[in-house]
Amino acid sequence: MKRVGKHQWTTAAFCLALVAAPAFAAAPSPELLAKKANVAYPAVIAHRGASYDAPEATKPAYLAARDLGADYLEMDLQRTRDGQLVGFHDDTLLRTTDVAARFPDRRDKPISEFTLAELKQLDAGSWFNAAHPDRARAGFVNAKVLTLDEIIDIAEADPQHKAGLYIETKVPNLYPGIEADLKAKLIERGWLTPSGEVAAGRRVVLQTFEKASLELLAKEMPKVPKVLLLWVGKGSIEPESTVPFAESGAKDKATWYASQRPASKEAFTQWVDFAKAQGAVGTGPSAALTNGGDQSYMDLVQPWMNKLTHTKGLLVHVYTVDEPVDFEKVKKAGVDGIFTNRAAELLKFYGRPASRSVQDILAAEGY
Ligand code: G3P
Ligand code: CA
Numbered sequence: 001m002k003r004v005g006k007h008q009w010t011t012a013a014f015c016l017a018l019v020a021a022p023a024f025a026a027a028p029s030p031e032l033l034a035k036k037a038n039v040a041y042p043a044v045i046a047h048r049g050a051s052y053d054a055p056e057a058t059k060p061a062y063l064a065a066r067d068l069g070a071d072y073l074e075m076d077l078q079r080t081r082d083g084q085l086v087g088f089h090d091d092t093l094l095r096t097t098d099v100a101a102r103f104p105d106r107r108d109k110p111i112s113e114f115t116l117a118e119l120k121q122l123d124a125g126s127w128f129n130a131a132h133p134d135r136a137r138a139g140f141v142n143a144k145v146l147t148l149d150e151i152i153d154i155a156e157a158d159p160q161h162k163a164g165l166y167i168e169t170k171v172p173n174l175y176p177g178i179e180a181d182l183k184a185k186l187i188e189r190g191w192l193t194p195s196g197e198v199a200a201g202r203r204v205v206l207q208t209f210e211k212a213s214l215e216l217l218a219k220e221m222p223k224v225p226k227v228l229l230l231w232v233g234k235g236s237i238e239p240e241s242t243v244p245f246a247e248s249g250a251k252d253k254a255t256w257y258a259s260q261r262p263a264s265k266e267a268f269t270q271w272v273d274f275a276k277a278q279g280a281v282g283t284g285p286s287a288a289l290t291n292g293g294d295q296s297y298m299d300l301v302q303p304w305m306n307k308l309t310h311t312k313g314l315l316v317h318v319y320t321v322d323e324p325v326d327f328e329k330v331k332k333a334g335v336d337g338i339f340t341n342r343a344a345e346l347l348k349f350y351g352r353p354a355s356r357s358v359q360d361i362l363a364a365e366g367y
Pocket of ligand 2: 074075076168
């Protein structure tokens with residue numbers, strides 16, 4: 001091997017440093033990225049509230065998430081026929097309310113076809129008691145669909161925990177202008193300043209699966225942290241296979257989802273690049289869960305994916321993880337925050353256990 005003198009070593013090291021420097025300069029630590037973006041790190045994102053322990057997106061679910069000390073109350077934003085912003089996940093009311101009994105003619109219609117007064121007639125709690133008798137509580141019966149205002153009221157009512165808001169524009173093509181409505185509401189409530197910055201002492205993250213909605217969020221609220229949610233399939237990351245579940249022979253949906261992969265590294269990168277170009281602070285990829293279940297999707301938190309995202313200066317918040325075995329797996333893979341239905345368990349995992357059990361909190365709140 002040809003040896004080099006001291007000076008030559010210095011020159012070689014300098015050249016190497018020059019080559020390597022841009023890579024290092026482009027990738028500050030995720031913790032620093034989060035700090036600069038005013039995003040909790042690692043983030044505990046209470047998915048539809050403490051929705052393992054209480055009916056999703058209702059008052060007890062958000063009260064429990066807040067009192068446990070979750071960093072964010074996560075919600076899916078939709079709009080009623082009379083223009084009110086509400087937090088509700090599904091496209092229809094069927095799964096989690098008694099709409100079929102109350103409004104049989106509109107049982108499978110979207111939220112946009114109901115006024116707020118009509119939504120408020122629904123019982124959004126009893127389904128939970130029937131589905132989860134081991135976690136049922138009499139106080140959940142007749143829990144209500146909540147407006148964004150009411151979720152903000154819950155967050156504001158406990159200054160000690162200072163829960164932030166993590167707001168998804170859900171089916172945004174059904175709600176033209178919802179991004180602007182959201183901005184107006186957050187300013188009205190003092191969570192954004194009139195010039196569109198997140199108010200001091202508050203935390204807000206905006207999220208969407210839709211590129212078009214991300215563009216609108218970026219236009220309306222350029223100074224608010226945003227996350228592009230990732231999915232593999234039509235209208236999202238191009239899939240490797242287009243064989244549908246029904247023809248796949250997979251034993252269940254979770255198994256089929258777990259088999260779905262991006263068509264290529266470029267197909268994945270394209271979505272990360274889009275997020276970056278729109279000024280997002282991160283991506284929200286799905287996870288395949290060890291024990292399957294109806295929230296087990298594609299594995300989009302493989303270490304190379306997280307590394308690539310970090311290299312581009314973006315954070316990774318994975319959805320939706322509830323079990324310690326999966327907390328460990330996704331942490332090891334490099335994620336910076338987790339959407340969870342079980343905020344109490346995730347807080348424990350991150351070494352920030354709540355001072356009270358979720359059961360004690362619910363009982364203290366009158367449930
Ligand atoms: O918002 C991210 C996470 O909530 C996953 O999607 O379907 O539960 O709203 P979804
Ligand atoms: Ca969501």
